[in-house]
Amino acid sequence: MKNYNIAVVGATGMVGRTILKVLEERNFPINNLYLFSSAKSAGTSMEFKGKSYIVEELNNASFDRDMDIALFSAGGSTSTKYAPIAASKGVVVIDNSSAFRMDKDVPLVVPEVNESEIMKHKGIIANPNCSTIQAVVALKPLHDKYKIKRIVYSTYQAVSGSGVKGVDDLKNGLANKPNSFYPHPIANNCLPHIDVFGENGYTKEEMKMIEETKKIFDDYNLRITATTVRVPVSNCHSESVNVEFYNDFDLEELRNTLKDSPGIILVDDPEKNLYPLASLANGNDEVFVGRIRRDESVDCGINIWIVSDNIRKGAATNAVQIAESLIKNI
Amino acid sequence: MKNYNIAVVGATGMVGRTILKVLEERNFPINNLYLFSSAKSAGTSMEFKGKSYIVEELNNASFDRDMDIALFSAGGSTSTKYAPIAASKGVVVIDNSSAFRMDKDVPLVVPEVNESEIMKHKGIIANPNCSTIQAVVALKPLHDKYKIKRIVYSTYQAVSGSGVKGVDDLKNGLANKPNSFYPHPIANNCLPHIDVFGENGYTKEEMKMIEETKKIFDDYNLRITATTVRVPVSNCHSESVNVEFYNDFDLEELRNTLKDSPGIILVDDPEKNLYPLASLANGNDEVFVGRIRRDESVDCGINIWIVSDNIRKGAATNAVQIAESLIKNI
Secondary structure (H helix, E strand, C coil): CCCEEEEEECCCCHHHHHHHHHHHHCCCCEEEEEEEECCCCCCCEEEECCEEEECEECCCCCCCCCCCEEEECCCHHHHHHHHHHHHHCCCEEEECCCCCCCCCCCCECCHHHHHHHHHHCCCEEECCCHHHHHHHHHHHHHHHHHCEEEEEEEEEECHHHHCHHHHHHHHHHHCCCCCCCCCCCCCCCCECCCCCECCCCCEHHHHHHHHHHHHHHCCCCCEEEEECCECCCCCCEEEEEEEEECCCCCHHHHHHHHHCCCCEEECCEHHHCECCCHHHHCCCCCEEEEEEEECCCCCCEEEEEEEECCCHHHHHHHHHHHHHHHHHHC | CCCEEEEEECCCCHHHHHHHHHHHHCCCCEEEEEEEECCCCCCCEEEECCEEEECEECCCCCCCCCCCEEEECCCHHHHHHHHHHHHHCCCEEEECCCCCCCCCCCCECCHHHHHHHHHHCCCEEECCCHHHHHHHHHHHHHHHHHCEEEEEEEEEECHHHHCHHHHHHHHHHHCCCCCCCCCCCCCCCCECCCCCECCCCCEHHHHHHHHHHHHHHCCCCCEEEEECCECCCCCCEEEEEEEEECCCCCHHHHHHHHHCCCCEEECCEHHHCECCCHHHHCCCCCEEEEEEEECCCCCCEEEEEEEECCCHHHHHHHHHHHHHHHHHHC
């Protein structure tokens, strides 16, 4: 089995660190590992499989080495600048930022949903937004079987989605220290505001969920709306999702379809107080689904509650899964 | 101006205490005030307008005095047992429990919405569920103007909705003390579970929102579904509400309609990071609405974010408003 030369860009961040953990857990076949960060964190020493690595400052020459795959997780501006440089040097970029997601030449991939898109890449593959990833993993088998007409998303998103700054803001707020990162206190509050507002009144996070879902399902007839909300939870996003189908369903069959689909853990036994929770999903790679019930307000609809670890399946794990799929085909 | 003899049943609870505060703030014309509780809290001394009152244990003879109105907030079983006794003695009961809400002989009232129902009472008037009250205050002017076809509710409900036990559970959880009240930790979690589960998979809280909204609007053709979620917030419920109308609207006109309607404060200036928040609604009697935007996934729809103090407008204030309306007509 071949081993690959892998770079992690943004290695010291919350997602970068988790990418390293996931690569190690899944025993990704690595030959050389290169870790990059901004000047601020360069020089940091990080462990991988018991060996120490010094984080290097990212620059134009970073990708001049023999590299197969670079996993980027250092924000949109770093990706915009360096991902094309890496790609031009033959390194396949798996980008966790939103910079290239809607680019028609860039596959937007959740392996459980549209793995075959990966090999259409032209050097860059985009990792979708965290809140989109968990939703499409859960909805894909239902879309295949009953054809989705409309989705109404309402999210309950953890502060880890904002990185260390968000996590610190919640901690500081609960300790009655002044907040700084979010525009309002996140402790004891639900902020209906994730990413910037657009002219249509939707946030960029809401538009990501709407547009990325359509692109991943390659179905631009889907009707989707979204309200995305930051809640005072450290990690794992929860989602209340209302789905309308074209075709009718048997609820037990629908539930079994979810149970038998990849990447999903069905937790749906209300009588025993069993349903997906952030505390249950934390540290896991699967998408947890439950509270599945018929929506009597439409002909063929359900309500479903979807929870996943936004740093793992919503970012790091999904990126590593894309890399795993890629090396099967290199 | 006449003064009235008022009883507060469940006076020592979170809602009972707030009822006393609201009666005092609004200078409700009180002659004699009687405070009742269970045996456990009886004997407690409480202040009202600078005067001390001893809380009495509720019993079958409690309503044998000259009383006009009894505000009940001591749970369903107390209401089931004692509200009919009070009513049979000519005391008008304003009941905050769910015991009588769906009874066809009991008006279910939010004064901004259906005040005229009050005088149809036969001794008992029901105060709706907290999450329903704030929703219908916001939706009433829109239903009048554009006629609502369908509502999808997703709620973000504070622990104060469970009373002192819920508030303590959150505090203990954040302090890493073992939890006890909720079936799962509420700190760092969103629990898609409020009240008990029914056979159709919906919780009683969800069914309350669905059924009470229809009764208050006296419109049983409304299509409604709901997902109700407990979040780690001390006080004030937030709601992500998707609404479909029969008639089209101009978004600015719709926004102005809300702004000009009773009991509503419009906070909708995303560019300035202004939208309804628990921290903003806390301690206020109004319903805060914002994040109003057209839902492009249906012909005539909007998304709206609704926040209110569940202990005040969601319980105590609404009950006192019903009492105020009642005495205008006694």
